[in-house]
Amino acid sequence: MDQMVKPNFTLLEALNMVQSHFNLSGVIKELPSYEDQNFYIKINDGKEFVLKIANSEESKEIIEFQNATINYLSQFPNVKVPKIILSKNNEEFSLYSENEDKKYIIRVISYISGTLYADYNQKNSVILNFVGQKLGSFTKNLQNFSHRTAYRKFGWDLANASTLIGEKIIHISDLRKKKVIAKFQKMFESQVIPELAELRSSVIHNDWNIHNIIINKNLNSSDFELGIIDFGDTIFGKTIFELAIAIAYLMLDQEDPLLSAFHVVKGYFEKFSLTNLELKVLFPLICARLCMSVCSSAYQIKIEPENDYLTINEKQAWDLLFKLEKYPLQFAYQTFFDACHPGLSKEESLDLRNQYIGPNLSISYQNPLKIVRGFMQYLYDDEGKRYLDCVTNIPHVGHSNPEIVEVINRQASVLNTNTRYLYDLLVHYSKRLCETLPESLTVCYFVNSGSEANELALRLAYNFTKQRDLIVVKGGYHGNTQGLIDISSYKFDGPRGKGAPSHVHKVPVPDTYRGRYKANDPQAGKKYADYVRETIENLKKEGKKIAGFISESIMGSGGQIVFPKGYLKEVYKYVRDYGGVCIADEVQVGFGRIGTHFWGFQTQNVNPDIVTLGKPMANGHPMGAVITTREIAESFDDGMEFFSSFGGNPVSCAIGLKVLDIIKNQKLQENALVLGKYLLEGIQELKHKFPVIGDVRGLGLFLGIEFVLDRESQEPEDNFAKKLVELMKDEGILISVDGLLHNVIKIKPPLTFNKENAKTFLDSLEKNIMRLIT
Structure with missing residues (x-):
C-alpha cells in the first residue's frame, strides 16, 4: 500500500468547515482515525453528527461509492448504518480547499450512539453469537448490491495478504514475530490462494473491526441493536473475507479465541450459509488479516509515530497470533464446521x-x-462450551496436541507395518524408553493397551516362575480382560464380582488414612508389608509357591492411594526371597505425572522385575508396553512365538518418541511437580475450612480428595462427592469419583495444565463445597 498521511486540521478549523458547508454548529471533539480525520459534533438540540475529512489523496469516486453503499444498506433495519447529511448545496459531500494544490472531500453523517465493541465489557458467547447473526444479515443485505467503483484495487483486500506481508515484514525486527508471520503467510499461500477463484464474491464492508462495531442495548428490554461505521475499506471481494476480518478482531483479548470464533460463526450461519470451502479457508484468512494488521502497523508507525490509533490493537494482535499458532489447521476447520453442522443432537x-x-x-x-473436540487441557461440547479436563490422564501432553497430530500424519503417510520387519522407530523408541528405567530393565514388548500389557506381564511371570499363585492388593485394578478381572480386587470384589479365584491372594490396602496403620506411624510401610509376608508364610504351609506380586505404583481406582514409605521395598524383598517376581503397573501414573520421579515405583526406591505401561504413553493412541529383565525375556523365548499385530508399529513408536520429547522439552514433569504442590496446598487449606474433606493425598498431578460425613468415624460421604462432580461440571470443570467407597474425587489432568487452570479449579472447588454445605 502507498504511504498515506491523514489530515491534520484543528478543532476550530473543523468547526468552521461544518458551519460553512453544512450549517451545523455545536460542541466538537476529534475522534480516533486511521487515514482520514473525524470529528464528533453535538448541536444545541442534542443531535449528534460526525464530520469526516477524507485523505487528500482520496478520490471523489471512492466517496460516492461509500455513500451509495450506506444509502443502499439504510433500507435494512437489522444493522444500523449512518445517515448521509446533505450539505447547504443539497449535496452528499463538499470540497474544502486548504490551498490551491490540496483539496479535501468533507461530509457529515449521523452519529450512531452506543458503545464501541472494543469498550463493551460483556464479550460473552451471547454477544458474540449476536454479532455473528448481525454480520450474517449484513452480508445477506449486500448480496444484490453493486457499484462500478467497488471493483477497485485496494491494498487492504485480503486477497493481497501475501503481497502486503511480504512488503511490510521487513519492518518487524523481532525474530519470533517474524517466524509466526512467515508461518501464516505460508498457510495463506498454500490453503487460500489456490482456492480464491472458487470462492463467492460480493461487495463487503471489509473492516468489521471492534472499533467500527457499535452495540446499543435497549433500556426497555433485553434486546440489543448493532451499528456499523467506517465504510472507507468497502470493496468488491470474496464474501468470506467479511467474516474472517470480523473474527480476527472479535478474537482479541479472548481467553479461548477459537471458542469465541465458534459462537460468531454459529450466529453468522444462522443468517447466511457458508460453503465447505469457505469454512476450510476461514482460519488461514483470519490469521492472514491479523498478519496484515501488525505488518502494516509496523510500517505506518514509522511514518506517523504520534498516531496512537495505528497501534491500538497491536499488542492484542500479537498475543492472539501467538495463541493461534498453536492450533492445527484441521482443528480450527472442525471448530467452524461444528458451529454450522452440529450433527446428531x-x-x-x-x-x-x-x-x-x-x-x-x-x-x-x-x-x-x-x-x-478437544485441545490441550480442554474439551468442547456440541454447544461450544469449553470444559477444563481435570480427570483424563490419557492425553498426557494434551488433547489434539499439534506436535502429536503432525507426527501421526507424517508417519502414517510413509509407513505403518508390524514388528516382523526392521524399522528404526521401533529400536529408537525401545532405547529411549529403557533409558528412563533402571539398568536391569532392558527388554521391551509392545502391545496396544495397558490391559494387554498386564496380560503379557502375567504370562512372563507365570512362565518364568512356573507358578500361578499371585499376590495382589485389595482395591487394585489392572485391566478389562478376564485374566485381569481375576486379579483385580476392584472388580472381583465389586458389583456382580465373584470374589478372588483360588490362585489370587489379597492383601490389605496400605492406606494410611482409612487403614489400620496411619500416616503418623513411621513403621506403617513395614507393617502393611507384613501382610504380604504373612500371606507368603500361609502359602508355604500349604506347600504353594508364588508367581509374584502385582500392584499399581500408586493406586488409582482404589482411591489415589500413595503407599507409605518403604512399603514396596519390603514387599519386593519378601516376594523375591520366595521366588516370585515383582510387577509394577505404571499404566496410570507413569511418564512424569507424579512430578518427583518419572515412574511411580521410583518413589518407593525399588526396581521391579517387570513394568507395564499404557494410557499416556502415546497420548491416547492405542499403545502399551511391557519392559522386563533380560533373564525373564530369555525364559519367555521357549519356542512359542510372541507377536502382537499392531504392537510397536511405526506410527505408535513415532508418537511414543514425540511424547517423550514433549515431556522433556516442555518440562512437563517439573510442571506436574510445581502444580501438584500448589494444588495440594490449596486443597489442604480447604480441608481446614471444611470438615467434609477427610483426606487430601497424591503426588504431582495425580491427586485425590476423600469426603466424609464425620472425620472421627470416617463414614464416607459419597453423595456429597457425586453432587460436587455435577456442580463443577456445570461450571466447566471435569472431575470424577472413584475409590472403594466411591467418595474420592480424582484429579489427574493432562500435564499441559497450568497455574491459571489450577487456580480456576481451586476457586470452583471452594465455591461448590460451600454451596453444598449451606
Whole structure:
C-alpha cells in the first residue's frame, strides 16, 4: 500500500468547515482515525453528527461509492448504518480547499450512539453469537448490491495478504514475530490462494473491526441493536473475507479465541450459509488479516509515530497470533464446521448408543456431555462450551496436541507395518524408553493397551516362575480382560464380582488414612508389608509357591492411594526371597505425572522385575508396553512365538518418541511437580475450612480428595462427592469419583495444565463445597 498521511486540521478549523458547508454548529471533539480525520459534533438540540475529512489523496469516486453503499444498506433495519447529511448545496459531500494544490472531500453523517465493541465489557458467547447473526444479515443485505467503483484495487483486500506481508515484514525486527508471520503467510499461500477463484464474491464492508462495531442495548428490554461505521475499506471481494476480518478482531483479548470464533460463526450461519470451502479457508484468512494488521502497523508507525490509533490493537494482535499458532489447521476447520453442522443432537446420539452399544459401558454425569473436540487441557461440547479436563490422564501432553497430530500424519503417510520387519522407530523408541528405567530393565514388548500389557506381564511371570499363585492388593485394578478381572480386587470384589479365584491372594490396602496403620506411624510401610509376608508364610504351609506380586505404583481406582514409605521395598524383598517376581503397573501414573520421579515405583526406591505401561504413553493412541529383565525375556523365548499385530508399529513408536520429547522439552514433569504442590496446598487449606474433606493425598498431578460425613468415624460421604462432580461440571470443570467407597474425587489432568487452570479449579472447588454445605 502507498504511504498515506491523514489530515491534520484543528478543532476550530473543523468547526468552521461544518458551519460553512453544512450549517451545523455545536460542541466538537476529534475522534480516533486511521487515514482520514473525524470529528464528533453535538448541536444545541442534542443531535449528534460526525464530520469526516477524507485523505487528500482520496478520490471523489471512492466517496460516492461509500455513500451509495450506506444509502443502499439504510433500507435494512437489522444493522444500523449512518445517515448521509446533505450539505447547504443539497449535496452528499463538499470540497474544502486548504490551498490551491490540496483539496479535501468533507461530509457529515449521523452519529450512531452506543458503545464501541472494543469498550463493551460483556464479550460473552451471547454477544458474540449476536454479532455473528448481525454480520450474517449484513452480508445477506449486500448480496444484490453493486457499484462500478467497488471493483477497485485496494491494498487492504485480503486477497493481497501475501503481497502486503511480504512488503511490510521487513519492518518487524523481532525474530519470533517474524517466524509466526512467515508461518501464516505460508498457510495463506498454500490453503487460500489456490482456492480464491472458487470462492463467492460480493461487495463487503471489509473492516468489521471492534472499533467500527457499535452495540446499543435497549433500556426497555433485553434486546440489543448493532451499528456499523467506517465504510472507507468497502470493496468488491470474496464474501468470506467479511467474516474472517470480523473474527480476527472479535478474537482479541479472548481467553479461548477459537471458542469465541465458534459462537460468531454459529450466529453468522444462522443468517447466511457458508460453503465447505469457505469454512476450510476461514482460519488461514483470519490469521492472514491479523498478519496484515501488525505488518502494516509496523510500517505506518514509522511514518506517523504520534498516531496512537495505528497501534491500538497491536499488542492484542500479537498475543492472539501467538495463541493461534498453536492450533492445527484441521482443528480450527472442525471448530467452524461444528458451529454450522452440529450433527446428531445429544438425545439422538444417546438413543443410538443405547440401541447399539453395550449397556454396561457407563457414561459420565447425570446429564451426559456430547464432546466434539478437544485441545490441550480442554474439551468442547456440541454447544461450544469449553470444559477444563481435570480427570483424563490419557492425553498426557494434551488433547489434539499439534506436535502429536503432525507426527501421526507424517508417519502414517510413509509407513505403518508390524514388528516382523526392521524399522528404526521401533529400536529408537525401545532405547529411549529403557533409558528412563533402571539398568536391569532392558527388554521391551509392545502391545496396544495397558490391559494387554498386564496380560503379557502375567504370562512372563507365570512362565518364568512356573507358578500361578499371585499376590495382589485389595482395591487394585489392572485391566478389562478376564485374566485381569481375576486379579483385580476392584472388580472381583465389586458389583456382580465373584470374589478372588483360588490362585489370587489379597492383601490389605496400605492406606494410611482409612487403614489400620496411619500416616503418623513411621513403621506403617513395614507393617502393611507384613501382610504380604504373612500371606507368603500361609502359602508355604500349604506347600504353594508364588508367581509374584502385582500392584499399581500408586493406586488409582482404589482411591489415589500413595503407599507409605518403604512399603514396596519390603514387599519386593519378601516376594523375591520366595521366588516370585515383582510387577509394577505404571499404566496410570507413569511418564512424569507424579512430578518427583518419572515412574511411580521410583518413589518407593525399588526396581521391579517387570513394568507395564499404557494410557499416556502415546497420548491416547492405542499403545502399551511391557519392559522386563533380560533373564525373564530369555525364559519367555521357549519356542512359542510372541507377536502382537499392531504392537510397536511405526506410527505408535513415532508418537511414543514425540511424547517423550514433549515431556522433556516442555518440562512437563517439573510442571506436574510445581502444580501438584500448589494444588495440594490449596486443597489442604480447604480441608481446614471444611470438615467434609477427610483426606487430601497424591503426588504431582495425580491427586485425590476423600469426603466424609464425620472425620472421627470416617463414614464416607459419597453423595456429597457425586453432587460436587455435577456442580463443577456445570461450571466447566471435569472431575470424577472413584475409590472403594466411591467418595474420592480424582484429579489427574493432562500435564499441559497450568497455574491459571489450577487456580480456576481451586476457586470452583471452594465455591461448590460451600454451596453444598449451606
